[in-house]
Amino acid sequence: METKKSQFSVEFIILIAFMFLIFLGFTTVITSKVLDAKDKERQQTAENLATLAKQEIDLAFKVADGYNRTFDLPGRVDGNVYSIEILDGREVVVNYVDKEYVLFLQDSVLGNLTAGRNHIRKENGQISVNT
Numbered sequence: 001m002e003t004k005k006s007q008f009s010v011e012f013i014i015l016i017a018f019m020f021l022i023f024l025g026f027t028t029v030i031t032s033k034v035l036d037a038k039d040k041e042r043q044q045t046a047e048n049l050a051t052l053a054k055q056e057i058d059l060a061f062k063v064a065d066g067y068n069r070t071f072d073l074p075g076r077v078d079g080n081v082y083s084i085e086i087l088d089g090r091e092v093v094v095n096y097v098d099k100e101y102v103l104f105l106q107d108s109v110l111g112n113l114t115a116g117r118n119h120i121r122k123e124n125g126q127i128s129v130n131t
Contacts, residue, residue: 046101
């Protein structure tokens with residue numbers, strides 16, 4: 001009788017350990033999927049900010065000289081700050097949380113973008129932002 005009780009105890013502990021490992025595996029997979037989704041969401045946010053700025057710049061390229069417009073980029077996105085800039089007059093670069101997104105411009109642009117209010121104009125075929 002004593003042997004059956006001790007055998008049952010060992011089998012029960014092995015079963016509990018096995019179930020714990022399965023639970024741990026499921027938790028790891030679910031956590032991984034959630035982190036991937038958040039990562040993609042942050043990348044999409046950076047892309048959307050860059051696209052919004054590029055659309056304003058592309059619009060300025062298409063219109064005649066004398067174009068003058070003020071547009072706003074959000075100051076924060078989901079409570080997070082970000083940076084946006086024009087590098088070498090040819091690239092719009094957005095850094096949001098741990099993601100960076102780059103869009104290339106069709107022609108050179110003077111000045112730089114900022115989160116918040118921006119002023120864009122076209123004079124003599126040259127686009128300038130916040131200058």
